[in-house]
Amino acid sequence: IVVRADAGDTITVRHNDAGGGAGRKILLNDNADLALVGNDEDNVTLMYDESLDGANGAWFEISRGEGGGGAVDASAVTYTPAVLADWDGDADPGNVDDALDELAERTTDVEERGVYEARSSNTPVFGESGPFYDNTPFTGSVNGNPTSTSIVYNVTAGELSIMPGQVIHNTTKGERVLIEAVNYGTNTLTVEANSPDDSDTWDNTDVLTTASQTNLGRAGCFVDIDVTPHITGAVTGVVLALNWVRRNADDHFVICHPYEAYDVDKEIVVARLQTDNTYYETWIQPCAVANGRYYFTLCTLVLAADNGAGLARLQGQFTKLVS
Structure with a gap:
């Protein structure tokens, strides 16, 4: 295919051009020169036939026209x-x-539609055996000098609401880390190092709370749950299984919410329990990313101290979710 570089050019393909050196000659059938002229002749397509020119072989024209010899835009x-x-x-x-x-x-x-990976976690994402979690998130302060993995605390209120999987916020410094375990007897939190901040830099008397600093709904009883240690790769949601035991007459609600500013329409009421009920539920919980960690928020309402613990085990994860 011979193509003009510019619409104003005239290209002549000559038969056995004497001015061309070896390798630059083209043998046209019947010794006919071909010229590309005019605005509607951008290219000429030639085909070689070894039977032409007395069986010596020659090129002959099969078509000419606009555009076809150059790059063609799909549009x-x-x-x-x-x-x-x-x-x-x-x-x-x-x-x-x-x-x-x-x-x-x-x-x-x-x-992007529901890429689901079935998984199972032997470690609870949040909660443990034993009574815990009243209506008031924990508030207190640092006692002494924390390390990257251990914080001794003083209690102001809500100690029984501390549970593994929660985030403990240092409101003095505007930082947070993940709680891995709590010892009520020694007032000690075991935390994950650099999750995402480093509690080793925290100071004596810094103010602590488990109350979410993102979701302030329900009079501030939401806490942040960090599922990062239980997932693989980037996720938009997890499938959780809840086991919760009730032993008193008050109605009790477990409510989840995305890790964002409170919106009543975004609440997921996971459980509504009454006396002597053991409750099981599985649900999809959307997660949000902040500082490389994966969070959602959770609160309970009207929980008395004689209630059993809730365990939320990871059953699977979604790498993508489409509404």
């Missing part, structure tokens, strides 16, 4: 659907470029 190629209803809005995309864009968008939608 310039007309596309006619075989089934119009297969396309968005039952509308003809019109050209190959728009059709490919539509197909790429559909591919993304398919890839």
Whole structure:
């Protein structure tokens, strides 16, 4: 295919051009020169036939026209659907470029719909055996000099609401770490180092709380749950299984909420329990990312001290969720 570099050029393909050196000659059938002229002749396509020119072989013209010899933009190629209803809005995309864009968008939608990985965690994501978690999140202060993995605390209120999986906030410094275990007898938290902050830099008397600093709904009884140690890769949600035991007459609610500013329409009421009930539930909990950690928020309402613990074990995770 011989193509003009500019619409104003005239290219002549000559038969056995004497001015050309070896390797630059082209033998045209019947010794005919071919010229590309005019605005509608951008290229000429030649085919070689070894039987031409007395069986010596020669090139001959098969077509000439606009554009075809150079790069072709997909937007310039007309596309006619075989089934119009297969396309968005039952509308003809019109050209190959728009059709490919539509197909790429559909591919993304398919890839993002509920990519689920079944998993099982032997370690509770939050909660442990024993009574805990009243209506008031823990408030207190640092006692002494913490390390990266241990914090001794003083209690102001709500000590029984401390549980593994929660985030402990240092409101003096605006930092937080993940609680791995709590010893009520020694007032000691075992925490994950650098999760995402370093409690080794915290100071004596710094103010502590488990109350969420992001979701302030329900009179401030939400706490942040960090599921990062229990997941693999990037996720948008986890599947959790809850086991909760009730032993008093008060109604009791377990409520989850995304890790964001409170919105009553985004509450997930996981459990509503009454006297002597053992409650099991499995649900999908969306997670949000902050500082490389994966969080959601949780609160309980009207829980008395003689209630059993709730265990939330990871059953699976979603790498993507599409509404």
